[in-house]
Amino acid sequence: MLIFVVSSVNIGNEKIFLGGLGMYTKKVAYFSMGTGIYSDFLTYGGGLEILAGDMLKGVMDGKGIYPMTFIHILWKKGYVTQKVNEDGTVRNEDPDFNNWEEYLVDTGKSIFVKIFNEDVKLKIWKLKNGPAYFLDADIPENNHFRNITWYLYGGAWDDREKERIAQEIVLGVGGVRALKELGISVDYYHYNDGHPAFAGLELISQFINETNFENKSGEELFNEAFMRVKKMTRFTTHTNVPAGNESHPISVMMEVGATLGLTYDQVKKIGGEPFNMTVASLNLSARANGVSRLQVLAAREMWKDVEYLPPIIAITNGVHSGTWRSRELESAFNRANIDRIYNIHLLNKRVLIEYINKTKGVNFKECNLTIAFARRATEYKRWLLIFKDREAFEKLIFKYNVQFVFAGKSHRYDTDGQKFIAEVNKISKVFPNNVVFLEGYDISLAQKLVSGVDIWQNNPRVPLEACGTSGMKAAMCGVLNVSTADGWWREGCVENVSGWTVPTPKDQMSQDEVDEADAKNLLHIYDSIVVHEFRDRELWARKMFAAMVMSQQYTTSRMIEEYFVNLYAEP
Numbered sequence: 001m002l003i004f005v006v007s008s009v010n011i012g013n014e015k016i017f018l019g020g021l022g023m024y025t026k027k028v029a030y031f032s033m034g035t036g037i038y039s040d041f042l043t044y045g046g047g048l049e050i051l052a053g054d055m056l057k058g059v060m061d062g063k064g065i066y067p068m069t070f071i072h073i074l075w076k077k078g079y080v081t082q083k084v085n086e087d088g089t090v091r092n093e094d095p096d097f098n099n100w101e102e103y104l105v106d107t108g109k110s111i112f113v114k115i116f117n118e119d120v121k122l123k124i125w126k127l128k129n130g131p132a133y134f135l136d137a138d139i140p141e142n143n144h145f146r147n148i149t150w151y152l153y154g155g156a157w158d159d160r161e162k163e164r165i166a167q168e169i170v171l172g173v174g175g176v177r178a179l180k181e182l183g184i185s186v187d188y189y190h191y192n193d194g195h196p197a198f199a200g201l202e203l204i205s206q207f208i209n210e211t212n213f214e215n216k217s218g219e220e221l222f223n224e225a226f227m228r229v230k231k232m233t234r235f236t237t238h239t240n241v242p243a244g245n246e247s248h249p250i251s252v253m254m255e256v257g258a259t260l261g262l263t264y265d266q267v268k269k270i271g272g273e274p275f276n277m278t279v280a281s282l283n284l285s286a287r288a289n290g291v292s293r294l295q296v297l298a299a300r301e302m303w304k305d306v307e308y309l310p311p312i313i314a315i316t317n318g319v320h321s322g323t324w325r326s327r328e329l330e331s332a333f334n335r336a337n338i339d340r341i342y343n344i345h346l347l348n349k350r351v352l353i354e355y356i357n358k359t360k361g362v363n364f365k366e367c368n369l370t371i372a373f374a375r376r377a378t379e380y381k382r383w384l385l386i387f388k389d390r391e392a393f394e395k396l397i398f399k400y401n402v403q404f405v406f407a408g409k410s411h412r413y414d415t416d417g418q419k420f421i422a423e424v425n426k427i428s429k430v431f432p433n434n435v436v437f438l439e440g441y442d443i444s445l446a447q448k449l450v451s452g453v454d455i456w457q458n459n460p461r462v463p464l465e466a467c468g469t470s471g472m473k474a475a476m477c478g479v480l481n482v483s484t485a486d487g488w489w490r491e492g493c494v495e496n497v498s499g500w501t502v503p504t505p506k507d508q509m510s511q512d513e514v515d516e517a518d519a520k521n522l523l524h525i526y527d528s529i530v531v532h533e534f535r536d537r538e539l540w541a542r543k544m545f546a547a548m549v550m551s552q553q554y555t556t557s558r559m560i561e562e563y564f565v566n567l568y569a570e571p
Contacts, residue, residue, distance in 0.1 A: 024564050026187040027067045028234075030055070031175050031196035033167070034079075034152050035072045035132065039443035040099040042078030043134070045152050046376050046409070047469055048238060050443070051291075052192055054320035054469075058556030060130045061322070066560055069184050071175035071196075073167065074100060074125055074134035077150040080412045083439050084425045090410075090418035092155075103128060111177040114257045115166050120145045122174045124182065133182065135174045155412050165248055165256045168277070172198030173260065176206070188568050190234040191285075194246060194277030198258050200284035201270065203229045205260040222266050226284075230308070234567050235285040237278060237312070238466045240298040241380060247276040269307075283308040289315040289567050291467040292487045298463050313566055316488055317467040318559035323443075324450055324473040333548050341478055341548070342541040345451070348477070352452030356405065356436055363433045369534045370403040371482075371526075372453040372474070374441060377410035377417035380464040384423060386457070388519035392527065397434045400531045404434065405453060407441040446470070451477040454534060458483040459522060461514065462504060475499070475551040478544035482525055484518060488554060498547040500525050 036044030036053035044050055052070070059066045078095040085091055104125040112119045123136040137149040147156035148166050157163035176199050179186055189199055207225035208218075216224070239245060250267050253259050253275055259267050271280030282288055282303055288310050290296035296314040303309060321330065326348075332340035349366055356364045364370070375381050386404065387393055396402040406424045410417025421437065428435040438445060450456070456474035458465070458481065468487035475481060475492075481499035483489040493501050502525065505517040533539055 023065055024067060024568075026564075026568055027069070027185055028188045028190055028563075028568060029069050029071060029175070029179055029184070029186045030190045030192060031071045031171060031199060032192035033073060033171055033195040034075065035070065036443055037127070037130075037132075038099075038103060039447075040097065041103050042095050042098040042100070043072060043075050043152065044443070045079035045411075047467075048193055049152075051317055051469060054318070054323060054556045055560060056127075056130055056132055057320045057323060058318075058560050061320075061557065062560070066564065068131060069179065069186070070127075070130075070132035071171070071178065072132060072134050073149050073152075073171055074104070074136040074138075075149060075152045076100070076136070076138045077155075079152040080155065080409065081440060082409050082418070082421065084422065084437065088422045088426050090421050092412050100134075104134060107133070107182065109178075109181050111174060111181050113169050113174045113177070115145050115148065115169060116255070116257060118144065120148070120170075122170060122178070124178050133178060135170050135178060137170060151412075153411065160413065161248060161252060162256050164246070165253060165258050168195050168198050169256065169258050172196045172200070173202040173258075175199055176202045186232070188232055188234050190236070190563075190567075191281050192236050193238050194235075194281045197271065197277045197280040197284065198260075200229055200233060200280065201258070201260050201262060201267070203232075204270075205262060209261075222262070226270070230284055230310075231286050233281075233285045235281040235288040235310075236315075237282070237288060237290055237299050237303075240295060240302055240466070241464055245276060245278040247272075247274040247279075249274045279303070279306055282306050282310060282312075285310045287567055287569070288312045289563075291315070291317045292491065294463055294486065294490050295466050315559060315562045315567060316491065316554065317469050317472070318554050318556045319469050319472045319476065320556045321476055324447065325476045326451065329451070329477060333545075336545070338541045338545045341544055342537065345478055345544065348448075348451040349453070352405075352448050355448060356438070359438065360432075360436045362436060364403050364436070365401070368401045368403050369455065369531055370405060370453045371455040371457050372405045372407070372449045372479075373457045373459075374405070374407040374446065374449055375458070375468075375470060377408050377420045378414065379416060379420075380461045382459050382461060382515065382518075383408075383420040385459045385515065385519050386522065387427060388515065389523055392520070392523040396523070396526055396531070397431055400527075402434065402526065402531065403436075405436055405438060405449065407438040407445060407449065409441055446473070450474040450479060453479055455479065455530065456481045456483075457522075458486075458489065459502065459518060460484060460486050461511070461518075462486045469554075472551055472554040475547040475554075478548050480530075480543055480547055482522070482530065492550055492553065494546065494550060496529070497543065498550040499543075500529065 032052035034049035036050035081093045107124045121141045125134040138146045150156045154163045204225040290299045293314040425437045450473040465487040471481045484502045505514045
């Protein structure tokens, strides 16, 4: 229930939130596999978890306005650190240090879940300064399954599918039970991606087990439980790439313990066969949202045949300004002091360049246009696009001394993604003072990059990017974006004012032709516009300020308000 009025307008078929005051009474439990809160608290891998962490910090900024509780897993060994060997190959290593004990306090409470019919005890930890709880299986009481919560997205078991199912039991089933044990009442259960879908099975199972059958059949009771759970469930879908929407054979789920006494047919009704975690989350939800307007259109088309499909609305992601923009820069922006903004950026750039030169033993220069490409290493993000027209690329290097900084990770088992990293590293050996790959991409390095480079480059194959929040963080710091027309940039860009958009190729072109056209257009933007405007300090400073103004649409405070106004509304 909303106490104060919130203003909005309709643009096309979409309601756009404008702003307002809020005091909300509906209590929300937000489930996410991981969360990126602090750089040395290694419960994050990439954008999905950073979004959850930014959202938590936005809720804490609200000082009680938003009644939200966050449920995560405590990943004792974090995600993965990737380093490049002398021969250019990429190796996976455990992180050196995870400072989780600095940030968590023991609640003194625990719950149990069954994995392979064995009781696994989960200790419940709480974030010291916020409404977030973490589930931990790595305790002495667990003989066989302490390693379930070692690695975000797996890495301790030989059978990766069963390990993932076990982890999702901890999150979904364990999360629901932890909330009950903690005495936290919930009106809406919100799933960040499909990983928490087993929470819905647990809620259905609880309803069936706690209800007097009276004259109802088991199927009637299941259907009633299904609809009741659907009314209290919300879901955020993040990816339109099929590989990103995970599924499991129901027989394997039954073996591991994820079906919670529900029959094969009941589980199939929820998620299909194989059981798709995104389909299940959609079927179980009364409302869902995508994370940019373009992504929502793709999601609606992709999931149009889901039997119990809820309305999928657009709530474009936002980022936490207090994390990504310094107080000095915030102050200069609030005073519209464009000269001060430019000078702060130069100081930030100096810090970054010194870090690059010290870390890589190269000779990057502060005066040169510096471009960052930092994201997960996967095919559709096209790490190698800028190198596709080698002659045009070398012109940027040799004529204009443009500097490219790459950073990112692939998933632990994504060997193709690791090949992209290896290839960039190989190219950096040819152009050591113009191309670098920085290992150890984390929150701390991301903060250096988004505040210290001149251009943030993003070139996914349209329309496969969900949102691309790293570009929002860069814009928030006065960094201009150059991007294909995908994710948030399609709706946010003010062309040639706050950045530049790579023109979208014609629909009838093949994928190879699209890649060729995108590479040509990307390099043309740099060669014909960016390198020349960069030399005009006054012009560039105005564009930096324009980027910061644009970024004000893309904050977590706006995003959370939209969740409460639009996603958590009654169906």
